[in-house]
Amino acid sequence: MDLTLSDADEQFRAQLRAWFSANASGDEPVGDEDGHFEWRRRWQRKLHEGGWSGIDWPTDYGGRGATLTQSAIFFEELGHAGAPLPGNIIGLMLSGPTIMTWGTRDQKDRYLPPILAADEIWCQGFSEPDAGSDLASLKTRAVRDGNEWVVTGQKVWTSFAQYSDWCILLARTDPDAPKHEGITYFLMDMEQPGIELVPLKQMTGESEFNEMFLDGVRFSDDRVLGGVGNGWKVAMTTLMNERAGLGFFLQVRLRQLVDRLLLEAEQRGRLKDDAVAERLGDLHCRTEALRLLAWKGLTAIERHGQPGPEGSLTKWLWSETNQMLTQSSVDVLGAEALTQGTAWPWSFELLRARGNTIEGGTTEILKNIVAQRVLGLPRSR
């Protein structure tokens, strides 16, 4: 065991910290969703100019070519700096790596550079009203017409679709094939007729997500990624990328909220109450365990080429802990945690956290995965 970073990684952290303190992201726009997105786009451009966009992308594709450890450090420091995730996060974390793996030379040249610079924003068209956890049952159809595809169907939970230029889209191209085999992965231009976006208002009152209706959307054959009928395999590349670096950012954000709540509790004399002290201590323990599990999972990939069991545990533990934290804020802060528009957005976090155990793999599905893939239990019925 050696739980210290190498000198090179410590230097990397110091360099990054210095850059973040010289280059602030600026104040977060509150109550203005469009302004909020533009703030994040500007932030990515600043990162790009500083050479920090696509931190884990290979240098061949214009990235920094950082190691997994350095990438984790980047997301930790991003969180510590109070800066937001880059605006084109789906492009950077999902579309980009998938195009690198499956794209043709032309596709890589065409799509990758504008992702890094936040010149072209991406969204993800995977989920459908009847295809959530059971993604492979998706019904959106793509039918060939000459050397074009015509797509009709409905997607849901497409974050930031209203700001997006491109969409990674899954559609069924062979309805007669077994359900995992008849799917194709497309790169869809969002600026064309037949696409209608309807904002989906969430329980927070915000509209982070959209419903996306596709009615006779046409695009040419060169928008297929990874081959016709191969979409499920290509989608797996995307989904494997979904939880990597983000976890470190979320883990730091959780840490900041726990520290903040501890401070509030201390200032209000609430830590004299054993029940409150125990609950906050528990939040600290869980947050520390999460940090350690995240690092253990990452270093297992670096050292052994595959994640240990902890890789499947972190999202589950994070989402549950974030819900416990925001729920505890009500006990510590009382009315303030249930009032909108306060300095620290506890009421927003309380509501937003309910989505954490659903998005990116529900807790129920994650438990199935742990039981079947880590513990080796038989497939469930």
Add this chain to the structure above:
Amino acid sequence: MNFDLNDEQQEIRTTARSLLAVRGNELDWKELCELGWPGIAVAEKDGGLGLGLVELAILAEELGRACGGAPFLGSVLASLVIGKAGSESQREHWLPQLVGGEMLGALAIRNEPSLIPDAAPGRLLVLANGDGTAELFPGGPVEAVDAVDLRRRHGLFDDPGGEGDHLDVDPGAAIAAAMVVVAAELVGLCRRALEATVAYVRDRRQFDVPIGSFQAVQHTAAQMLRDTEAAAIATYYAAWIGDNRSDGFETAASMAKALASDAGRSVTASAIQLHGGIGFTWEEDLHWLFKRAQVGAIYLGGSGAHRAGVARRLAASASK
């Protein structure tokens, strides 16, 4: 950064595990002493092997997994406190005896409403007073108790009235190290309970399928894994901090003890539940895991006290 055990640590784990497996989880105390295990973390000049808390945690985990009767825990905890807080003459006098196994020891916290594992009349008792002092009572002023965990002897402190032989310095860091060892034993209990459960639910069939294919069973098993992994990583992190850092050890040790105390209870209880009726029988070993976890969970502070302590300590240092 590397969470893997090094080759030597890996070797300790493999040796302990395979030896315990061959002997049906029960090692003779004499044999265990010949292997040098009670002195693994005792300085070489005091007759030990001079290794660290990580190595001691590895052995405690393996012996926890075995859940046998060897009086290992009490003696290593007594040695830890004497080694870190005792005077030179106390160390010279007691440690070789404890390491060699001629004398057995135990550690107690004054006024703690917990059983003392491995404590018995005639054994050495180290008593931490909770005020930064600790004393030695060679006669073992304890009342023997038949605890639920019958595989190990337990006692309650029976105050002899007079003072014992006071240790030199504040035993705080040594008590923290002791917590990590108890946490490691609890992790071992969890690992055994989880392995037994996974094997059982894959094998046991109802409704013509293995019960492990039912999601209700899978989700409980997944929770057992998460609790075990969180407790394990917190325990080895604390052990590493204890061996390599001067700051933050007591908080890390409290965190390990809190997570392992809760995991020990819940994982062994879930193991009984998922085994169904057979899990409730005397023949099946699970009840010993559950019983030992019950004692360990409240010994040297329960999870509630540790969590509250962690929160207050962090808040106090943050508001400075």
